[in-house]
Amino acid sequence: MSILSWIEKDSQKSSQKSLEEGGLWTRCYQCGAVLYIKHLKENHHVCFACHSHLQMTSRERLHSLIDPGTWQPFDETLSSIDPLNFYDQKSYISRLKDAQNQTGLQDSVLTGTGLLDGIPIALGIMDFNFMGGSMGSVVGEKLTRLIEYATREGLMLIIVCASGGARMHEGILSLMQMAKISAALNVYQNTAHLMYIAVLTSPTTGGVTASFAMLGDLILAEPNALIGFAGRRVIEQTLQEKLPENFQTAEYLLEHGLLDLIISREFLKPALYEILSFYKDAPLKTRGRIPKKFFQSLNLLTEEKIRRQFNKKIPLNCPTNITTNTEKTIPDLNFSKNLFNKFNSMNWTANSVNWIANSQNLHEKKLATNEDISGKIQKNLSTNVNSQINLYVNEIFSQKHKKLSKFNKKIFQSFNQFYNF
Ligand SMILES: [Zn+2]
């Protein structure tokens, strides 16, 4: 048995155990105190004995931060596909399904808008229970949409981070989310002059730390939270040095100037309220408001249909629906060459061009002969396929004929075939 599968088996056992205990009691991982779950929940999952801040789900956090009945979620049904066909002990898809069933979430972040003690905010909350809060393309996309929405509407933004880092199952697609989110934040902070507060909870590590967690205008953290980029052992082995005991704790980072404030969970909402209400009247920004209707997210069924369609059409592990030649050519060139050939092979001359000429009365405008038009098309195609086609099509169809003519249809059909719409 490999070590990994042994750990997995062990963790399954322990999770079964806590279920068997009926979910009434739990144990503090720090001091071992036995805690009554109902009371623990009322205390925001803070241990009564040692004041450790225990793990909280994103929904519980939501309830503790947002006024009841004011939450408007975004992109609830967004979930990932498996672009790499990733497989370790299980396939990525089945891991996703498991996590979705266990948590009732589609991915490891909740985004939306709501009121915090009456102040409208855009809020993102990560959930460590969903695959270690890892950031894949869905987390990246949801947060980016949230930030862009907040930018448009002039809302203040809070993101509660809890993550093991980028999701390795999606490879580079996970890593690029760091840049994507940071770019959106740059517009939000430096163009719209709006305020973003990052709240770091335990653990905040890896790609999340390396992007939006550390970009907050204000960075708050929970007491004793683990915050870092690489793990302790990795750093020790690399540097061949012993690291201080409290290394990568919130307190250590505060001491060294990486955080602005450490705040106990029960005071988080009041603290945020004070910061927000202080900032509310600051100049250089538009006032936050939340429109009633926005982002009608797709329902689960549609989402699933799109996913299946996508999986069927483009097996992403072989990057070409472009025909491949054995000669070494840049794929893009190949692509436009194919497009060009395809257009050439369409029956441009004779009937179709005649038909165009008739329907558009072009013959009266001395664009008459077949040769002229097909010659023009070919010349245009050879210079810049995409824009020239658009130009040509627009040129013809801007002349009063707004209905979809046969010609129009034909062009777009073949476009569809190429782009796999
Ligand atoms: Zn404790």
Ligand SMILES: [Zn+2]
């Ligand atoms: Zn307390």
